[in-house]
Amino acid sequence: MGDCVEFDINKDGSGVIHTINPRKNYLSRKSPRIKGASYRGERLEQIIAANIDNLFIVSSILEPHFNNKVVDRFIVAGESSKLTVNIIINKKDLDDDELVELWQSLYTGIGYNAIATSVKTGEAIGQIIKMLSGKKSLFWGQSGVGKSSLLNFLFPHLELETGEISSYSDKGTHTTVTSVMHKVDENTFIIDTPGVREIDPFGIRKEDLGHYFIEFNDFMTECRFNTCTHHHEPGCSVIEAVDAGKISLERYDSYLRVLDTIEEDINF
Ligand SMILES: Nc1nc2c(ncn2[C@@H]2O[C@H](COP(=O)(O)OP(=O)(O)O)[C@@H](O)[C@H]2O)c(=O)[nH]1
Numbered sequence: 001m002g003d004c005v006e007f008d009i010n011k012d013g014s015g016v017i018h019t020i021n022p023r024k025n026y027l028s029r030k031s032p033r034i035k036g037a038s039y040r041g042e043r044l045e046q047i048i049a050a051n052i053d054n055l056f057i058v059s060s061i062l063e064p065h066f067n068n069k070v071v072d073r074f075i076v077a078g079e080s081s082k083l084t085v086n087i088i089i090n091k092k093d094l095d096d097d098e099l100v101e102l103w104q105s106l107y108t109g110i111g112y113n114a115i116a117t118s119v120k121t122g123e124a125i126g127q128i129i130k131m132l133s134g135k136k137s138l139f140w141g142q143s144g145v146g147k148s149s150l151l152n153f154l155f156p157h158l159e160l161e162t163g164e165i166s167s168y169s170d171k172g173t174h175t176t177v178t179s180v181m182h183k184v185d186e187n188t189f190i191i192d193t194p195g196v197r198e199i200d201p202f203g204i205r206k207e208d209l210g211h212y213f214i215e216f217n218d219f220m221t222e223c224r225f226n227t228c229t230h231h232h233e234p235g236c237s238v239i240e241a242v243d244a245g246k247i248s249l250e251r252y253d254s255y256l257r258v259l260d261t262i263e264e265d266i267n268f
Pocket residue numbers: 090091092093094117118119120121142143144145146147148149150161162163164195
């Protein structure tokens with residue numbers, strides 16, 4: 001979805017695609033495991049969308065509860081796909097404890113554009129509309145966080161269904177994930193994706209993962225070993241930065257969790 005193609009029009013009006021232009025970027029993941037499959041087959045790369053100007057990782061502070069581990073996995077997928085990553089924390093109206101501000105400042109401190117919104121009050125939604133105009137944007141996040149509600153608020157004519165239950169069956173992973181691209185005007189496109197429960201950043205090597213936790217980059221070059229995975233190695237500057245409070249413990253913990261799944265899953 002989202003590829004730019006060149007095509008010829010036949011006399012009868014049908015078209016023939018002759019060139020798919022190179023992709024500026026694309027977002028992919030490993031195809032979900034098929035439950036009960038007996039073979040230990042290779043999980044193939046699945047392209048979710050191509051040539052995206054802005055990725056919006058959408059979460060909510062409550063209902064469902066903000067889960068920074070999930071957000072960080074989305075960030076890794078976005079960074080490793082060379083997307084411009086933005087973070088939306090929605091349902092700010094439900095937050096009595098000012099938790100939104102804490103998470104927002106963590107992510108803005110790293111350098112991300114993190115926006116706290118409420119579809120109920122309309123707060124900060126004007127900020128988003130400016131970023132969407134004339135661009136191709138992808139809205140990505142768990143089911144129920146308010147992606148479709150946000151898009152309806154911004155573009156009422158879309159009339160997207162909201163409040164639907166998760167597209168996943170109770171049994172879990174054997175489901176199809178389909179994204180829908182909405183044309184808002186001549187140059188503005190939004191891709192709305194149903195809840196994606198499991199994100200497997202595709203094809204990331206252990207020693208490369210640190211690059212996708214962008215605040216690690218300042219320190220990584222100082223690690224004693226250039227193959228350092230910032231896990232246990234002596235002379236690791238990332239671990240030193242965590243100990244010194246220069247890298248947040250929450251983010252480092254996310255990093256370790258993603259690292260762990262790479263060890264289990266990827267064989268090169
Ligand atoms: N309180 C509150 N509820 C919201 C907000 N945004 C969405 N919702 C509700 O959250 C539920 C899920 O929204 P939906 O847009 O379908 O989420 P999606 O699965 O991410 O597309 C719906 O019942 C919405 O009315 C918000 O900012 N505040």
